[in-house]
Amino acid sequence: MNRATTWCSAFVLLLGLTACAGDPPANTGDLTPTVDAGVAAPDAEEEAELDPYEQALEEREIDYSAALRIAALRLTGDLPTLVDIKAVAAASDPQSAYNSKVSDYLADPRFAQTQIAFWQNSFKMGGSPMLDSAGVFAAQLVVENRSYLELLTATSGTCATYTGTTFTPVDCDNGVAVHAGLLTHPGMHAHFMSNMAFRRTRWVQETFACTAFPAELAEEPVALTATALYSAPWEFDSISGTANGGDIDFLDYSSVVCANCHATMNHLAPLLGFFDENGQATAEIAVPKPTEGTPMTAMIDWLPEGETTAWRLGANAADLPALGQAMAADPKIAECAVARAWNWAMGKGDIVDTLSVVPPDVFAAEQAEFINNNYDFKTLLYRVFTSDDFTRF
Ligand code: HEC
Numbered sequence: 001m002n003r004a005t006t007w008c009s010a011f012v013l014l015l016g017l018t019a020c021a022g023d024p025p026a027n028t029g030d031l032t033p034t035v036d037a038g039v040a041a042p043d044a045e046e047e048a049e050l051d052p053y054e055q056a057l058e059e060r061e062i063d064y065s066a067a068l069r070i071a072a073l074r075l076t077g078d079l080p081t082l083v084d085i086k087a088v089a090a091a092s093d094p095q096s097a098y099n100s101k102v103s104d105y106l107a108d109p110r111f112a113q114t115q116i117a118f119w120q121n122s123f124k125m126g127g128s129p130m131l132d133s134a135g136v137f138a139a140q141l142v143v144e145n146r147s148y149l150e151l152l153t154a155t156s157g158t159c160a161t162y163t164g165t166t167f168t169p170v171d172c173d174n175g176v177a178v179h180a181g182l183l184t185h186p187g188m189h190a191h192f193m194s195n196m197a198f199r200r201t202r203w204v205q206e207t208f209a210c211t212a213f214p215a216e217l218a219e220e221p222v223a224l225t226a227t228a229l230y231s232a233p234w235e236f237d238s239i240s241g242t243a244n245g246g247d248i249d250f251l252d253y254s255s256v257v258c259a260n261c262h263a264t265m266n267h268l269a270p271l272l273g274f275f276d277e278n279g280q281a282t283a284e285i286a287v288p289k290p291t292e293g294t295p296m297t298a299m300i301d302w303l304p305e306g307e308t309t310a311w312r313l314g315a316n317a318a319d320l321p322a323l324g325q326a327m328a329a330d331p332k333i334a335e336c337a338v339a340r341a342w343n344w345a346m347g348k349g350d351i352v353d354t355l356s357v358v359p360p361d362v363f364a365a366e367q368a369e370f371i372n373n374n375y376d377f378k379t380l381l382y383r384v385f386t387s388d389d390f391t392r393f
Pocket residue numbers: 194195196198199202213214248249250252256257258259260261262290
């Protein structure tokens with residue numbers, strides 16, 4: 001049994017999926033397991049045919065006391081008080097008593113701190129005031145019911161601080177003309193500094209789209225040889241190789257097809273290449289390339305003449321503010337945010353590192369509401385923590 005299948009089966013038990021894909025999907029680049037969306041809840045006639053997993057799901061019962069413990073721990077960092085436990089247990093309408101406790105936790109000052117920790121973990125950044133400030137900014141957006149998309153589009157206040165109980169917006173001082181949320185954050189650029197800006201590129205992809213590279217898939221892969229399949233939607237030679245002027249051969253396909261990942265990566269990375277190892281914006285490209293003497297990368301090492309930087313094929317972006325806008329317009333970004341909220345509530349690990357991928361149907365309602373509600377992550381958390389899936393055991 002492969003990892004995705006094992007996970008999926010366990011997930012059925014926990015969350016009430018109606019079906020699990022029997023076989024993992026072919027490598028589609030999209031790590032989301034396929035789930036049969038059309039299967040309705042089994043009716044009485046079909047009941048006899050329920051498999052043990054479905055049986056277990058059917059038997060789950062609402063338990064607001066158990067839900068309260070987990071919600072309090074996640075949202076405030078502490079167990080619920082005895083008073084709260086008793087209030088929910090004795091309420092004539094336990095659901096409404098529980099829901100109002102969740103509201104209280106979301107308004108509690110301790111929630112700011114659990115959010116800061118949540119985002120610092122999600123961003124894999126923390127430990128110095130500059131690194132910490134990215135997670136603090138994200139927590140501030142949540143606590144103040146601002147749009148999650150400001151993580152990609154905010155033009156000020158992205159090096160926020162938190163002291164006592166107060167968030168203070170602080171503008172990052174790293175020489176950027178126009179900020180674009182965390183895409184121009186000095187801590188991010190310093191922490192994920194690497195050759196050709198590929199580690200920053202990876203961070204942007206994994207943090208906001210929730211999947212590892214490859215990020216894009218053609219409808220029809222192209223056979224380069226009998227064994228080498230090119231699966232990205234870009235023209236094969238739209239990135240650099242040694243044949244079209246680059247120093248690194250991204251067009252090589254002798255062992256792996258580099259372009260499957262690098263087609264997207266090389267259109268994105270140049271945007272992130274104009275920051276030095278301290279995260280300061282630079283006029284010239286400031287990331288080296290892994291060749292003799294580690295000289296700085298040249299544009300031609302990523303992209304041949306005439307190619308434009310982009311988030312995805314069909315979503316060009318000339319600079320980081322344009323990248324932020326292009327990402328904000330991509331529905332996968334909202335889906336990833338909802339998946340992170342969901343996984344946090346349900347106690348899953350990091351969505352990319354642990355392959356804790358939630359089939360999007362599971363949270364379709366929460367996702368639609370998140371988008372309609374101006375990407376308000378705090379209201380999303382309320383919805384998730386009061387959902388049927390969270391309160392049934
Ligand atoms: C499965 C996706 C994938 C494939 C295939 C792939 N790469 Fe990469 N490559 C990445 C990622 C992701 C990074 C950034 C890793 C990091 O720093 O965390 C990277 C980093 C690099 C770097 C920078 C390494 C450094 O010194 O920091 C080079 C150079 C590179 N790739 C070249 C290639 C070449 C050449 C091929 C084909 C032989 C190739 N890659 C195939 C995903 C891929």
